[in-house]
Amino acid sequence: QVQLVESGGGLVQAGGSLRLSCAASGRTISNYNMGWFRQAPGNEREFVTAFNWDGVGTLYADSVKGRFTLSRDNAKNTVYLQMNSLKREDTAVYYCAAGRLRMPPDVRSSEYDYWGQGTQVTVAS
Numbered sequence: 708q709v710q711l712v713e714s715g716g717g718l719v720q721a722g723g724s725l726r727l728s729c730a731a732s733g734r735t736i737s738n739y740n741m742g743w744f745r746q747a748p749g750n751e752r753e754f755v756t757a758f759n760w761d762g763v764g765t766l767y768a769d770s771v772k773g774r775f776t777l778s779r780d781n782a783k784n785t786v787y788l789q790m791n792s793l794k795r796e797d798t799a800v801y802y803c804a805a806g807r808l809r810m811p812p813d814v815r816s817s818e819y820d821y822w823g824q825g826t827q828v829t830v831a832s
Contacts, residue, residue, distance in 0.1 A: 709733035709821040711803045716826030719793055723830075727788040729803030729823060737761075740812040741779070741786045742819060745799035745828075752802070756788065757812035764811045770796075793830045800825040 715727040727743070742757030756777045758765040765777055776789040786803065806812070806819035813819070 711823035747799040754814040
């Protein structure tokens with residue numbers, strides 16, 4: 708089992724920044740791809756970004772390229788999502804996920820086995 712706990716969401720003005728954290732625990736974390744997905748009201752859950760635990764092959768959705776950065780702290784078993792230049796359309800619940808190791812990381816939410824509880828990000832204009 709892998710347990711994921713997100714934190715760092717909140718309310719921010721358009722153009723601002725937030726950093727989300729996802730603390731992972733459980734066995735063999737290094738054998739998983741780690742990713743972030745988001746879901747806005749009335750929408751399906753969508754891919755944001757993902758990499759494997761070594762940080763190789765990071766993928767970003769086109770909508771966040773150049774604004775969001777995925778990183779990790781291996782010692783803390785934690786991944787971070789730095790979100791800059793936030794837009795109203797970034798408003799959603801953000802979920803951290805762990806999935807089977809694949810290269811490149813899978814963008815389908817169905818391929819991720821473990822999920823955090825989600826953290827709300829609200830961008831006000």
